Amino acid sequence: MEKLEQRILKEGELRPGGILKVDGFLNHRIDPQLSYEMAMELKRIYEGCEINKVLTIEASGIAMGVMAAFVFSCPLVFAKKSKTKNIADDVWSVEVESFTHGNTNTVIVSKQYLGPEDKILIVDDFLATGAALKGLKALVEQAGGTVVGAGIAIEKVFQGGGDALRQAGMRVESLARIASMTDDSIEFAR
């Protein structure tokens, strides 16, 4: 998506260790018009697919997730990061490693809001190692639901998570795909 790539080039900040900060429009300050246009692009990409729920993870997936749910006319469910390992019976749960924060979170969704009737579009802001996406997919599978596909804002292709999931049969669509990054340049995959 041309517009997203331009924003990344113009406003993204590169940090050592493969970190791309897009706090200016995606992760801390959010441009809602861009969130809406990304959602519309996902609607175009997944045209004709039966999707009845959008699933994301707090916190930075929620803005794009709610816009996606809005244009798909379905509910958004956001998975929560739990501080405790004492997980209640009424939730689906999975362990997810965070690349950015260097820790592990227990991620939960209430069983009430995710079940076998669900045809899910997973939405997230970033895809790098694929840990979050794999975790969300595992939650849907625990619930007996179907993952129709994923809609990601920014994929760091060079970290391999997206391609591993595609090879495992999952449909993964990313609106901006970064092939490589140095400390002062970004190259997109074509």
Next chain:
Amino acid sequence: MEKLEQRILKEGELRPGGILKVDGFLNHRIDPQLSYEMAMELKRIYEGCEINKVLTIEASGIAMGVMAAFVFSCPLVFAKKSKTKNIADDVWSVEVESFTHGNTNTVIVSKQYLGPEDKILIVDDFLATGAALKGLKALVEQAGGTVVGAGIAIEKVFQGGGDALRQAGMRVESLARIASMTDDSIEFAR
């Protein structure tokens, strides 16, 4: 707002200790159409006011916040809950007590995204003791910005936070105002 009140009556779950769970449409599973209509109602209420930024707090304020920013055609900034007390120089920060979780969070916003030029609408899902709203107001004041007002989905009037802030001169508008709650009934304020 009639539609929100009806959803609260139909889907809200009352728990001992003054807890109202609205996980079905506001806090965990989100109805994006309702989020949009709440945003449009805030636009009607704040018609004619100069607002150039919406501020909320992660995670459950983000969905309503991004819709509000969308209809106001301005950015959303969401304050983050920080695990660490070692706060960097480049953020505004404040301590906020959580009524629901019974703990205290350090809440931060990057100085880059909140400044003296900002005319802020604070958006949040709940207003009870007013701790979160007071904290967000303090962040705006640290930055030298102006709080135009607050737009809240559900105010628990009986907990007093909203009226205390109004008496201190803040404009606080809530879309559903709960005057009283028992373990099996809800009464709205008129």
